[in-house]
Amino acid sequence: MPLIEKTRIMDADTLSRTLRRMAHEIVERNGGTDGLWLVGIRRRGVPLAQRLAGFIAEFEGVRLPIGTLDITLYRDDLTLKADHPQVQKTEIPGDLTGKRIVLVDDVLYTGRTSRAALDALMDLGRPAIIQLAVLVDRGHRELPIRADYVGKNVPTSKREVIEVRLREIDGQDEVMIMENGGENGGEEAGER
Amino acid sequence: MRHLLELESVPAAELANMLDTAESMAEILRRPIKRVPTLRGKTLLLLFFEASTRTRHSFELACKVLGADSLALSAATSSTTKGESLLDTGRTAEALGVDGVVVRHSSSGAPQLLARHLRLSVINAGDGTHEHPTQGLLDLFSVRARKGRIAGLRVCIVGDVLHSRVARSAVHGFTRLGADVVLSGPPALLPPRGDGWPVELEPDLDRALDGADVVMVLRIQKERQEGGMFPSIAEYRARWGIDAARLARAKPDAVLMHPGPVNEGVELAPELMTAPPSLIAAQVAAGVAVRMAVLYLLLGGVGG
Numbered sequence: 335m336p337l338i339e340k341t342r343i344m345d346a347d348t349l350s351r352t353l354r355r356m357a358h359e360i361v362e363r364n365g366g367t368d369g370l371w372l373v374g375i376r377r378r379g380v381p382l383a384q385r386l387a388g389f390i391a392e393f394e395g396v397r398l399p400i401g402t403l404d405i406t407l408y409r410d411d412l413t414l415k416a417d418h419p420q421v422q423k424t425e426i427p428g429d430l431t432g433k434r435i436v437l438v439d440d441v442l443y444t445g446r447t448s449r450a451a452l453d454a455l456m457d458l459g460r461p462a463i464i465q466l467a468v469l470v471d472r473g474h475r476e477l478p479i480r481a482d483y484v485g486k487n488v489p490t491s492k493r494e495v496i497e498v499r500l501r502e503i504d505g506q507d508e509v510m511i512m513e514n515g516g517e518n519g520g521e522e523a524g525e526r
Numbered sequence: 527m528r529h530l531l532e533l534e535s536v537p538a539a540e541l542a543n544m545l546d547t548a549e550s551m552a553e554i555l556r557r558p559i560k561r562v563p564t565l566r567g568k569t570l571l572l573l574f575f576e577a578s579t580r581t582r583h584s585f586e587l588a589c590k591v592l593g594a595d596s597l598a599l600s601a602a603t604s605s606t607t608k609g610e611s612l613l614d615t616g617r618t619a620e621a622l623g624v625d626g627v628v629v630r631h632s633s634s635g636a637p638q639l640l641a642r643h644l645r646l647s648v649i650n651a652g653d654g655t656h657e658h659p660t661q662g663l664l665d666l667f668s669v670r671a672r673k674g675r676i677a678g679l680r681v682c683i684v685g686d687v688l689h690s691r692v693a694r695s696a697v698h699g700f701t702r703l704g705a706d707v708v709l710s711g712p713p714a715l716l717p718p719r720g721d722g723w724p725v726e727l728e729p730d731l732d733r734a735l736d737g738a739d740v741v742m743v744l745r746i747q748k749e750r751q752e753g754g755m756f757p758s759i760a761e762y763r764a765r766w767g768i769d770a771a772r773l774a775r776a777k778p779d780a781v782l783m784h785p786g787p788v789n790e791g792v793e794l795a796p797e798l799m800t801a802p803p804s805l806i807a808a809q810v811a812a813g814v815a816v817r818m819a820v821l822y823l824l825l826g827g828v829g830g
Contacts, residue, residue, distance in 0.1 A: 404550065407564040407592075407822075418826050420543070421550040421819075457559050 337495055337512040343488060344509035346501075349469075352485040353382070356467055357389035359483050360436055367394050369462070370434045373401040375451050376422050378440040381502040382469060386438060401426040403437070408450035424454065431459040436483075440498040442468040445479035470509060472496050529641045529648045530820055532657040533698040541666070541702055547819035548667050548812070554591060555815055565594035568825050571619045572598045573629040574651070575612075575636075580786055581651050581660070584813035585628050588821055591814070597624065616640045626825055629653070647824045655689045660820060661785055662695025664812040666703065668805045669740055671812070672781055677704030682734050682776065684766055685744025685793055686715040686755075692785045693744055697723050710734035711744075711766055712756040731766050738776040742783045743768050746793045759792055769795035773803065781805045 344352065364370050367390065374383030380402050387398045404422040406412075412419075437451055448466055455464060467483035472490040488496065488511070495512040499505075527540065536544075554562055570589050574582055582598070589596040599615070610618075612631065619627055626647035629637050634654030641648040652658040670676055681700050687693045687709045700707050701724050708726040709716055720727050728734035735741065746762060756762055773782065782803045790796040799806055 407554075407562040412564065412826050418823055421547050421822065423550045423553055425553075453563070457561065458557060 337497075337514060340494065340511045340513045342508055342510050343470075344486065344507075346507035349485075349507045349509065352469065353385050354389050356483045356485055357386045358393070360386065360465075360467065361390060361394060363465075363482070364434055367396045367398060368434075369432065370436065371399045371401060371427070371430065372436050372438055373403050373426070373451075373455070375437060375439040375447060376402060376404045378498055378500055378503060379403075379438045381500050382440060382467075383436075383438040384502075386436075386467070399427040401430075403451055403454055405447060405450040405454050408454045410446060410450065424458075426458055429459055430455070430461050433459075433461050435461040435464045436467050437464060438467045440469050440500075441496045442466070442471045442479075442481050442484075443474055443496075445475045445477035448479045449477050469498055470496050527823060529637075529650075530659050530824060531637050531641060531648065531650045533659045533662045533695045533702070534657065536659075536698075536702070538702050538704075541663075541699060544663055544816070544819050544823065545667055545670060547823060548663070548815045549671075551591075551818040551822070552812075552815040554818070555811075560591050561593065562591065563593045564822060565589070565592040565825055568594040568625045569623065570594055570596045570821070570825075571622075571624045571627045572596055572651075573615065573619070573627055573631075574598070574600055575629075575631045576652065578630055578651065580810055580813060581630065581658075584810075585651065585817050587814050588817035592818055592821055594625075594821065594825070612636055613639065613643055616644050620644050620646055626821070649820060649824065652691050654691065655694075656691055657695045657698075658691040658785075659695050660813070660817055661692050662699040663820070664809055664816040665692075665696050665742065665783060665785075666699045667812045667816050668783065668808045669781065671808065672805060673739065676700060679705045679739040680737050680777075681705050681707045681740040681742060682710060682738040683707060683742045683744065684710045684731060684734065684768065686746060687711055687744065688715045688717055689747060690744050693742075696742060697725060701725065705740075708734045708738070712762070714755050731772065732775055735772065735775040738780055740781055740783065741768065741773065741776050743794050745785060745787065746789055748789075763792055767791075767793055767795070768798065770798065770801075773798065779803075783809060786810070 372383040372387050374380035383400050387400050391397050402425045404424045406419045406421045465482040468481045469485040471481055471484045471487050493514050495514055497510045497512050499508050501507050572585055586596050628649045628651045630651040631653050634656035636653050637648050637650040650659055683693050697707055708728050710728050710731045713729045716727055783805050788794050
């Protein structure tokens with residue numbers, strides 16, 4: 335089904351300023367960078383985590399460890415999907431027991447991706463705390479999950495899709511609201 | 527993909543996808559808690575009509591790590607001793623609500639028979655002299671992990687190629703991914719005219735080893751010798767056994783493989799099994815990751 339571009343809600347400058355603000359919030363809320371790790375959820379959470387780490391390095395002079403989480407094996411909709419999502423590698427830079435983990439993702443929607451990410455992290459160790467940072471919170475939660483750091487709250491209808499484009503993956507930085515032609519604007523598109 | 531019956535018909539892109547998926551699975555095996563919930567609620571029946579330790583145990587372990595249940599049926603204790611046919615056993619499995627069957631059988635084509643008549647997924651764990659696809663995948667995986675690639679490598683497979691399902695799966699897997707394969711061994715144990723495969727035949731092992739990146743040694747099945755296919759163990763060892771001097775004819779960084787169990791001192795000198803070029807232990811370890819990947823790709827979704 336074709337997606338039609340509706341509105342651009344962030345351009346490259348806004349996106350950069352938003353991430354810089356979130357980076358400050360993360361350091362402030364955690365009282366510094368001690369034991370702080372950023373873990374990006376594949377796919378677009380990974381470059382976002384790297385950029386947050388870049389900003390934190392600028393103003394704190396500390397390079398935070400970055401991990402990469404693939405949640406495919408923890409999805410609750412595997413048996414509902416006709417095709418297999420490709421399993422990518424999970425790369426965590428050491429034992430995360432006792433660490434302060436900030437999970438990073440592009441869009442928070444139903445909360446199912448975050449649930450899967452929490453389960454995946456718990457299997458890897460016992461962090462002291464897990465926080466969630468998302469660039470866009472679009473509402474419509476189906477699980478009791480909330481983000482600790484939000485770039486932008488965007489009220490949406492279920493027919494709409496938030497598309498975060500990042501230069502590392504998509505060649506440019508912007509966030510678009512897209513509209514799905516049909517009635518099935520479901521979670522697959524929203525949590526791609 | 528619903529079944530894995532052979533590598534011969536698997537396209538290169540699908541092979542590469544399986545190996546990539548297996549790499550992600552290998553990461554799980556390095557964790558302190560080796561368990562993911564991916565196949566929770568799925569049940570796999572392991573149907574082994576021939577002896578197996580590595581294959582069967584690695585399938586069992588793969589199930590456990592992915593959260594699936596496995597049910598082992600060994601031919602000696604089941605109704606097969608009362609004459610229940612393979613297909614009856616398969617239908618019983620289906621009626622029990624099993625999601626997939628892993629089958630090893632002495633008849634070539636046994637897994638194909640099950641796949642034709644049953645709705646569940648069938649995985650071939652070795653059928654007669656036909657194929658052993660998960661072994662082929664773990665061989666590819668082990669070589670790719672050590673060498674970083676498959677394409678362009680020269681692979682020498684030595685031994686009883688004619689009766690070896692391991693060799694057949696290796697030939698199809700390696701050639702499909704762009705390696706050059708040369709087969710060596712007693713002429714009576716090489717496929718006549720190479721069976722139409724894109725391979726070289728070179729009974730003279732020293733010539734076959736020249737420039738090899740990978741040396742794959744097959745297990746000599748002693749019952750073949752009784753069938754008069756080659757003169758004596760001593761002659762076999764002298765002409766096609768691999769020892770350090772022989773291995774030196776391959777490239778200096780060549781790797782050594784064997785599907786196990788090894789007839790020590792016949793096809794392979796015992797001191798080579800744990801020598802630096804040996805991938806034998808890596809092959810066993812790769813078996814679990816590769817079988818996890820296959821289970822995930824076959825049972826993870828509703829099926830393609």
